[in-house]
Amino acid sequence: MTTPKRISGVLAPVVTPFKPDLSPDPERYVRHCKWLLDNGCRGLAVFGTNSEANSLSIEERMVLLETLILEGVPADKLMPGTGCCSLTDSVRLTSHAVALGCAGVLMLPPFYYKGVSDDGLYRNFAEVIERVGDARLQLYLYHIPPVSQVPITLALIERLLKRFPETVAGVKDSSGDWSNTKAMLDAFAKSGFDVFAGSEVFLLDNMKNGGKGCITATGNINPGAISKVFETWSGPNADALQKDITATRNVMQKYPMMAALKAVIAHYARDPEWATVRPPLVELTPAQNKGLIAELGARGFDMPGLAAAGATAIA
Amino acid sequence: MTTPKRISGVLAPVVTPFKPDLSPDPERYVRHCKWLLDNGCRGLAVFGTNSEANSLSIEERMVLLETLILEGVPADKLMPGTGCCSLTDSVRLTSHAVALGCAGVLMLPPFYYKGVSDDGLYRNFAEVIERVGDARLQLYLYHIPPVSQVPITLALIERLLKRFPETVAGVKDSSGDWSNTKAMLDAFAKSGFDVFAGSEVFLLDNMKNGGKGCITATGNINPGAISKVFETWSGPNADALQKDITATRNVMQKYPMMAALKAVIAHYARDPEWATVRPPLVELTPAQNKGLIAELGARGFDMPGLAAAGATAIA
Numbered sequence: 001m002t003t004p005k006r007i008s009g010v011l012a013p014v015v016t017p018f019k020p021d022l023s024p025d026p027e028r029y030v031r032h033c034k035w036l037l038d039n040g041c042r043g044l045a046v047f048g049t050n051s052e053a054n055s056l057s058i059e060e061r062m063v064l065l066e067t068l069i070l071e072g073v074p075a076d077k078l079m080p081g082t083g084c085c086s087l088t089d090s091v092r093l094t095s096h097a098v099a100l101g102c103a104g105v106l107m108l109p110p111f112y113y114k115g116v117s118d119d120g121l122y123r124n125f126a127e128v129i130e131r132v133g134d135a136r137l138q139l140y141l142y143h144i145p146p147v148s149q150v151p152i153t154l155a156l157i158e159r160l161l162k163r164f165p166e167t168v169a170g171v172k173d174s175s176g177d178w179s180n181t182k183a184m185l186d187a188f189a190k191s192g193f194d195v196f197a198g199s200e201v202f203l204l205d206n207m208k209n210g211g212k213g214c215i216t217a218t219g220n221i222n223p224g225a226i227s228k229v230f231e232t233w234s235g236p237n238a239d240a241l242q243k244d245i246t247a248t249r250n251v252m253q254k255y256p257m258m259a260a261l262k263a264v265i266a267h268y269a270r271d272p273e274w275a276t277v278r279p280p281l282v283e284l285t286p287a288q289n290k291g292l293i294a295e296l297g298a299r300g301f302d303m304p305g306l307a308a309a310g311a312t313a314i315a
Numbered sequence: 316m317t318t319p320k321r322i323s324g325v326l327a328p329v330v331t332p333f334k335p336d337l338s339p340d341p342e343r344y345v346r347h348c349k350w351l352l353d354n355g356c357r358g359l360a361v362f363g364t365n366s367e368a369n370s371l372s373i374e375e376r377m378v379l380l381e382t383l384i385l386e387g388v389p390a391d392k393l394m395p396g397t398g399c400c401s402l403t404d405s406v407r408l409t410s411h412a413v414a415l416g417c418a419g420v421l422m423l424p425p426f427y428y429k430g431v432s433d434d435g436l437y438r439n440f441a442e443v444i445e446r447v448g449d450a451r452l453q454l455y456l457y458h459i460p461p462v463s464q465v466p467i468t469l470a471l472i473e474r475l476l477k478r479f480p481e482t483v484a485g486v487k488d489s490s491g492d493w494s495n496t497k498a499m500l501d502a503f504a505k506s507g508f509d510v511f512a513g514s515e516v517f518l519l520d521n522m523k524n525g526g527k528g529c530i531t532a533t534g535n536i537n538p539g540a541i542s543k544v545f546e547t548w549s550g551p552n553a554d555a556l557q558k559d560i561t562a563t564r565n566v567m568q569k570y571p572m573m574a575a576l577k578a579v580i581a582h583y584a585r586d587p588e589w590a591t592v593r594p595p596l597v598e599l600t601p602a603q604n605k606g607l608i609a610e611l612g613a614r615g616f617d618m619p620g621l622a623a624a625g626a627t628a629i630a
Contacts, residue, residue, distance in 0.1 A: 022402065022442070054400040054427035057407070058372070085369040085400075087337065087593055092372070109595065111427065112369035114462055116595040124594035127337070147429055149464055150595075278402055279439035280424065280431040280465075 006138065006169060006194055007103040008212040010203075010227045011079060012041050012219030013048025015261050016056065016064070018276040024060055028274065030071045032220075032265065035309045037077060040227030041219055044073070045106050047081035049147055049174070050217040050258050055278040058089050062096055075101035079215075083108030083142060087124060091131045094139075104138035104169055106215070111148040118156045129164050137167050144174035144198065151175075154187055161193060172215045174198025178205060185209045200226045201249055204242040207233035217257050218249050221264045221303060251295045259284045260292055267293050268303035321453065321484060321509055322394060322418040323527040325518075325542045327356050327534030328363025330576050331371065331379070333591040339375055343589060345386045347535075347580065350624045352392060355542030356534055359388070360421050362396035364462055364489070365532040365573050370593040373404050377411055390416035394530075398423030398457060402439060406446045409454075419453035419484055421530070426463040433471045444479050452482050459489035459513065466490075469502055476508060487530045489513025493520060500524045515541045516564055519557040522548040532572050533564050536579045536618060566610045574599045575607055582608050583618035 014036065017028035033044055046068070047053035047061050056064075061080070069075050082093035082105040090107065097105050107128070109121050129139065141160070143152040152171065160168045170193055173181045181202055185195050189210035197206040197214040203226065206214060213230055222245065229241045252260055259277050263284045266274035275283050284292065329351065332343035348359055361383070362368035362376050371379075376395070384390050397408035397420040405422065412420050422443070424436050444454065456475070458467040467486065475483045485508055488496045496517060499510050504525035512521040512529040518541065521529065528545055537560065544556045567575055574592055578599045581589035590598050599607065 049427075055402060055425065057401045057403045060401075060403060086372045086375075087370060088372045088375060110370065112364075112462065113595055114464070117597055120595035120597045123597070127594055147427065149429070279442055280428055280435035282432055282435045282438065 006212070007043045007077070007079060008194065009042030010040060010200075010213055010219050010223060010230050011043040011045040011196070011215040012036050012223060013045045013050040013215060013217060015220050015258065015265065016051045016053070017262075017274055018278060020273065020276065022276070022278050024056065024064055025273075026064065026067045028271070029064060030068060030073065031309050033068055033073050035306060036220070036223055037073070039304070040223035042213070042227070043077045043079055043103060045079045045081065045172070045215045048106060048215070049144060050220065050261060051081070052258060052278055052281065053081050055281070058084070058093060061093065065097065065100065069100055076103045078102045079104045079106050079140065081106045081108065081142065083110070085110045085112045087127055090124075090128050094128055094132050094137065095134070098132060098134045098137050104140050106140045106142050106172055108142045108144070108148055109150045109152060111150050114149050116150060118153055118159070121150070121152070121156055122159055125160055126163065129167050135166065138169040139164075139167050140169055140194070140196070141171045142174070143171055146174070146176065154183060157184070157188060157193070161188065161191070168193070170194030170196060170212065172196045172198050178202050181206060181211070182209060185211055199249065200229070200245050203229050203245070204233055204238055217261060218252055220261045222248050222301070224304070248296070248299060248301060251292070251299065255284060255288055255292050256281070263289050263292060264296065265303070265306070268306045269309070270307045321527070322358045322392070323509065324357030325355060325515075325528055325534050325538060325545050326358040326360040326394060326511070326530040327351050327538060328360045328365040328530060328532060330535050330573065330580065331366045331368070332577075332589055333593060335588065335591065337591070337593050339371065339379055340588075341379065341382045343586070344379060345383060345388065346624050348383055348388050350621060351535070351538055352388070354619070355538035357528070357542070358392045358394055358418060360394045360396065360487070360530045363421060363530070364459060365535065365576060366396070367573060367593055367596065368396050370596070373399070373408060376408065380412065380415065384415055391418045393417040394419045394421050394455065396421045396423065396457070398425070400425045400427045402442055405439075405443045409443055409447050409452065410449070413447060413449045413452050419455050421455045421457050421487055423457045423459070423463055424465045424467060426465050429464050431465065433468055433474070436465070436467070436471055437474055440475055441478065444482050450481065453484040454479075454482050455484055455509070455511070456486045457489070458486055461489070461491065469498060472499070472503060472508070476503065476506070483508070485509030485511060485527065487511045487513050493517055496521060496526070497524060500526055514564065515544070515560050518544050518560070519548055519553055532576060533567055535576045537563050537616070539619070563611070563614060563616060566607070566614065570599060570603055570607050571596070578604050578607060579611065580618070580621070583621045584624070585622045
């Protein structure tokens, strides 16, 4: 691998705020992205699963990405999701991200058809890479079988790496199965393939085995503590720090994740509009909301400076 | 229900032909649509699962739909698929179809997020209906859990029918589970909710229980024989005719359906380019192709006039 600087560390799949009419809210979006970068995230995996990205149109995503960069979020900190069901959409979003100078893209497989072959998936990724045709492209494969229902197998990674060694940069493993992450690390990490855990629960294990960090839902609300595990994973306090972030994650996992993330931000930003989600998701019930905030409060959880961050928003 | 004329009969989810560069091929598309309407299909459910619709961009679908109508395919025979993961895309495609005078739309639920609630799905469909805001809209729900992994429950249908009785017109049940189709018929058919079986295997049973026809993959290649079951379902030969179309279906089901449909059209049209599929699908292997054509030939299967239909294509 010859690419000089690859992104690493803790990345948040940034939640996408909506206005009451369900249109994306660029002001809150920029503000939250800046808060995340100021509070531990080394990068932003915008337009991930937790971003409700697949509930946005292609144009809505492109406008939001352009807005972030215009408002001063560095493109080299961005890893937008660009994998769509349609080949032409994936090419369009990926070309757009590369042209804007993004650090990389995180690419879902086409996820409508199930039981498709590795041959078909290989052909999809190969067509995207060839059509984008840009040496700057750093492609991270997105393995999230519980949601996409279309897995990225080790055999597929091997085949893609062999054909596109300069482009296929890594993977986000959101299988929730550490043995799968470990197999990816064992097979490919030494050759410069960057493995990100899909949850901070596996962050310390991932770092000990040659991984590069994590891209995690709760990076949206707890970036400081998660980042500390990344920064000090080889130090004496790593196990205790890991235990703490896992405990916070476990609270969040009792609730529907995307609605819960937004409810937490709404609470700590003192900004109820943040709670809005697009269908088919629904907001937390008042009882869920109360329970979640109480549980986090009991852990001493906080999002420092979030309520004041409004001052840095788009005028 | 006050709508004067609803579509019924056999509809094909029209396969979408691609050029060698994988762009949609409007010439072959128009030609096939006209052949289908001349050979038994009462309507065309363009942009369905078997159309590889989710492998097309929104713009590619809109251009193809406009092309069909400009080239003389009657809009009142068309039931395009318009359900996307993104609310804004679903609204855009549905508004477009209604503005063009389409008979109805066949709407998938948003299918990226799994395990979503009926509340969230209700909100999705209700938002689409309200945002389209056009009394001409006839919405058919698309239940295909083996692919979408997001079911349309009886409770959801009941709730939507109660709120939008003039708009929610029916369902395509591609569950493959006759007991589910029967439950939909028993619960809603008498109140004017039109149930289409998702396979001709259930066509006779559907008609006997108050259904309105079928929307079936193999309608692309066997519309005449399937249509005969629809036209004569109460006659003395219905069981024998049903047995025959089921046998042909069973041959097709031994192969990956979309690639097999295109291979059959390529063979009978003497037009090898028809076999092209977009990733993540792959074409049949030569051995599969040979086996499929031989099995159909042994059944005396034919697609009359298909090879000559080129004459009716776009100049």
